[in-house]
Amino acid sequence: MEDLLDEKKMLERKNRELQVKAAMSDIEESIKPCASVNGVDLIMEKFENMNPDLLRQVGDRIKQKYPVAVILLAGIGEEQHVTLTSMASEEAVSKGIRADEFLKEIADLIGGRGGGRPTLAQGRAPDAGRLNEAVIKAPEIFARLAAKG
Numbered sequence: 001m002e003d004l005l006d007e008k009k010m011l012e013r014k015n016r017e018l019q020v021k022a023a024m025s026d027i028e029e030s031i032k033p034c035a036s037v038n039g040v041d042l043i044m045e046k047f048e049n050m051n052p053d054l055l056r057q058v059g060d061r062i063k064q065k066y067p068v069a070v071i072l073l074a075g076i077g078e079e080q081h082v083t084l085t086s087m088a089s090e091e092a093v094s095k096g097i098r099a100d101e102f103l104k105e106i107a108d109l110i111g112g113r114g115g116g117r118p119t120l121a122q123g124r125a126p127d128a129g130r131l132n133e134a135v136i137k138a139p140e141i142f143a144r145l146a147a148k149g
Contacts, residue, residue, distance in 0.1 A: 019050070020057045031062060033069070035139040037146035040092045041069040044138060046131070050075035052122055055085035063087060070097050072106060072138060076128045084114055084123040093118045097145045105141050109134040 033041035043062055047055070055073045062071050068091045075083040086103035093099075100114075103121035107114035110130040114123020125131075 016054060016057070019054050020061065031065065033066070035142055037097075037143050038095050039068060040089075040095055040097055040146060041066050042072070042139060042142045043069050044072045044074075044135060046074045046076065046135075048076055049078060050083070052083050052085060055083060055122075056087075056120070059085055059087045063089065068092060070099065070102060070142060072102070074131055076131070080128040082110060082112065082125040082128045082131055084112070084121075084125070086114075086116075086121045086123075088119050090119065095146060096148055097142065102141060102145060106134045106138060109137060 031043060031045070034044055035042040043066055045058070047058070050058070052075070055075050059071050059073055063069065068089050070089075070092050071087040073085045077083065084103055084107055086099040086106070088097055088099040088102070098118040100116045100118060100121040103114040103116065103123050107123035107125055110125040110133065111127060112123050112125025114121055116122055
């Protein structure tokens, strides 16, 4: 029985790794900053059916490609709820752009909530239908936070 549980855990871990690889292969070529202020890039991506742990792993991979950046990732679930993950490099934080503040403003726009630390924040919103509004306003919020920093 214990061997079956160990095998199940191993298969779940491999599945997560494959999901991250699949997500990265889908976006590897298309990842480009949608805004840049004071040398800090804003990267935004949206995924279907991706949980918070996988969003963090994808964010970590994006950070390797863009080390001075703020990253906003949205995972749309089966029930059309939205899971948000925001990451900010130490340099972005030193320039006034914190992941927790950025994510809170984005989550507020779509009727959700979120919080975390200056370099990593997570949130959730009940309705993916409002996500496009947040995507449109995100560069403006990003620029405002950078200006006050």
